[in-house]
Amino acid sequence: MIIISRIGYIIGTKNAEKGLFSCILLSEEESNKISKVQEGSYVYVKAEDEEDIIYVGVVKDVQVINPQVNDEGMQFWKDRLRELDHAYSVLSLTEYKVVTVHLFCSYDQEKREIVPIISWISPGTELKLADETLVDSIILRGEDGLRVGTLAYLQTEPAIKLHPDKIIEDSLAIFGTRGSGKSYAAGIILEEFEKYGTPCLVIDPHGEYWGLNQLVKTNAQGELEILAEQGITVNVVYPGQLRDGLTAEQKYTAIGFPPRCIKEMFERIQECDNLFLTPLQINFSDIGLTQITSLVDFTSTQIETIETIWNRITDNYQNAVFDPIGFFQYGLANDDIGRRTENALRRKIEIINGLNIFKDYGQRIVDKETGEILWPENIHDGSQYDTESLQMGHFGPKQITILDVSNPELSEPARLSFCASILNSVKDMMRKEIFRGLFILAEEAHRFAPIDQRVPTKSILEWFAREGRKNGAGLCLVSQRPSGLDRDIISQCNSKILMRLTEQADLKVAADIIAGDFRHYIDRLPYFQQGFGIFMGSASFLPIVIDFRERETNSKFGETKKVVPDITDREKSVAVYQEEWKEKMKQYS
Ligand SMILES: Nc1ncnc2c1ncn2[C@@H]1O[C@H](COP(=O)(O)OP(=O)(O)OP(=O)(O)O)[C@@H](O)[C@H]1O
Ligand SMILES: [Mg+2]
Structure with missing residues (x-):
């Protein structure tokens, strides 16, 4: 159910293609809703010839207009406002608000679906403030979900x-x-x-x-x-x-x-x-080839070498896990590492190993599913690794x-x-x-x-x-x-x-x-x-x-740690610091 709450009238079009309309708002006596209208408020107008269709929009800006405060009026009021308290109430008599409203969609209240805006909106059409139900069903799509907070800037805060x-x-x-x-x-x-x-x-x-x-x-x-x-x-x-x-x-x-x-x-x-x-x-083998080559500054020759070793392992073994040193040793054993690059590459692999986060497989290649040693092939000491x-x-x-x-x-x-x-x-x-x-x-x-x-x-x-x-x-x-x-x-x-x-x-x-x-x-x-x-x-x-x-x-x-114990009491803050310091000194001496 949408509760009707009229707040003003459409007075003209600003840019119909963009859905922009100027609206004059009713004065406070007629509608106390008007004070709620601000930039970001959701509003709607009823389509003229279709029963269930409404056009929904948002207030883009609010202007307060007062004909007494034109260029001439300004000087008049500037002189008087300083002296006369009543001047304010006289001024407020002629004050009114005009808002620009952006109507962005039309909504079929019966079918509960959003449809394109089709018909013309005539000056004089009533502008209404959207209530929580309408905002919920259109703007928020009306479903339940993650309840993270409320809509800001609106007084009803859906x-x-x-x-x-x-x-x-x-x-x-x-x-x-x-x-x-x-x-x-x-x-x-x-x-x-x-x-x-x-x-x-x-x-x-x-x-x-x-x-x-x-x-x-x-x-x-x-x-x-x-x-x-x-x-x-x-x-x-x-x-x-x-x-x-x-x-x-x-x-x-x-x-x-x-x-x-x-x-x-x-x-x-x-x-x-x-x-x-x-x-x-x-597992070193779990971080992937491209990730490995971004770990340390490898030269392009070294990257090529690493790719060769990597591909050889994946070609030969379907489900291999290994540690960085095992990876390097396998490359050496298969002559994938040239003499000139050997030492430099070894140092870089050792840096990776030294990160201390990789599982150690005793420089072997191990089957991920069974934990059995795949390489070197002559080792069958029955040892099994936990590869998970x-x-x-x-x-x-x-x-x-x-x-x-x-x-x-x-x-x-x-x-x-x-x-x-x-x-x-x-x-x-x-x-x-x-x-x-x-x-x-x-x-x-x-x-x-x-x-x-x-x-x-x-x-x-x-x-x-x-x-x-x-x-x-x-x-x-x-x-x-x-x-x-x-x-x-x-x-x-x-x-x-x-x-x-x-x-x-x-x-x-x-x-x-x-x-x-x-x-x-x-x-x-x-x-x-x-x-x-x-x-x-x-x-x-x-x-x-x-x-x-x-x-x-x-x-x-x-949270950020509090550095000042009491913002209003400087002496107390100093005392807290001194007391804590004394305690700490006892611990360390
Ligand atoms: N919605 C909220 N309600 C109440 N307090 C909040 C809210 N959002 C943030 N705060 C307060 O602001 C503090 C800082 O917020 P938070 O730690 O989330 O900042 P951050 O953007 O993650 O900062 P950083 O970039 O330093 O990680 C929080 O400790 C909390 O006390
Ligand atoms: Mg944070």
Whole structure:
């Protein structure tokens, strides 16, 4: 049911081809709805000759006009306004508003479908304010979905429900400056996907997402309280290795590159059963030929050599896994490595091996399925290797798997290789249709798919952006520097959320993204408050501004540390610093 609320009349056409009409608004006495009308408000008019058809539009600008304030009037009022309070009320008598409305579609209320605008709109036609039901069924497409927040700038604030399939189908990019609320919003989207049971994978270079396992509430004092009830099941996967004979704590902290927040995670694990830590090593052979050659600066001769060895292995063995040194040894044994390149290539392969993230196969080539040694052929000592790296068991319905690559000692090439290998394994699993659906979120996307630079993760992310949807995988890229992100990947993401952006270079990218009549949103981007974002994509009929809701889970691990203990009390701040310092000194002396 649409409640009629007349706010004014069409007075003329601005540009009928573009659907632009001027409307005069009724004065406040006649309709108190008028104060609600602002740029971005949704409105409609009824078609003249068709019963069920309405034309739906959006207010593009609002002008307040007062005939008393023309050039002559200005001088008159300027002199009087200073002296006379009543002048205001006299002025307001002749004041009225004219808005420009962009009518962009017509809607058949009976059939509930959107049809092209066909008939002429006469001056005098009543303009009405669209209510929540109408906005929901047309702008938001009327379906249930990811409840991420409300429509901003409207007083009724209809709830936004983004269709999860459309988000997966489109691939999503979230752009915004530092602190604009990207990760917070991404966390909300993860919370919402989890409610549908969709498994999620997060690439987390800051180690900030694992708080999704804690349900929280802000109390009356504005402090964050962790509820007894548990949040989402979270599996934190990181580059590392389990060894026998260690205490539980040693097991997780001693070997490999544990997450930045490993201490807090370990404490949390003692008191909950929905947080898991999974140290994992990857197969060198899983990162793929093109990715390997982008790991170190190889010369073109060296790249050719690597390709020859790679092709020889894949020609000879169907299901081979190997470590970097084994790969090199195989090349040597088959005379694929020339005398002159041998030493230089060996050094580079050793650098790759030294990243300390690859499984060690004792310089052998091993069958991936059986774990048996394939090469050298004369070794039959019965040893069998565990060749699994990432498995289906690391994922789950209603579970978020986090690739935590936040350890500062992890070098950037190791970080990228680790993620590339895991994404490649996921791709294999998707192709085998092990998953029904998977939502993949990559933070700091400009590091994983930089513009004009070859890195191990780039081609696999491109695959997910381009082909993922056919296999049920949706990609979401988060970045504070869209101008540093590969343009092809950006163009593959058909849904976008733009949060506050201030850099000229980034605003240029945004200008390319926001189409046609909604360009004026660009001017607002630098002033967006935290948690506001323009959404464009097939989940809504028009670009909309989302006011993201509050998080249900703990987002504090992504927050900036407070440097000033009390902003209003300088002395207290100094005292807190001094006290903490004294305690620390005791520990270290
Ligand atoms: N919708 C929101 N409601 C309430 N607080 C929010 C909202 N969005 C963001 N915030 C606050 O803003 C802070 C910064 O947000 P967030 O960490 O998501 O920024 P970011 O864009 O990811 O920044 P960075 O580029 O540094 O990662 C959060 O810690 C949170 O407190
Ligand atoms: Mg962030």
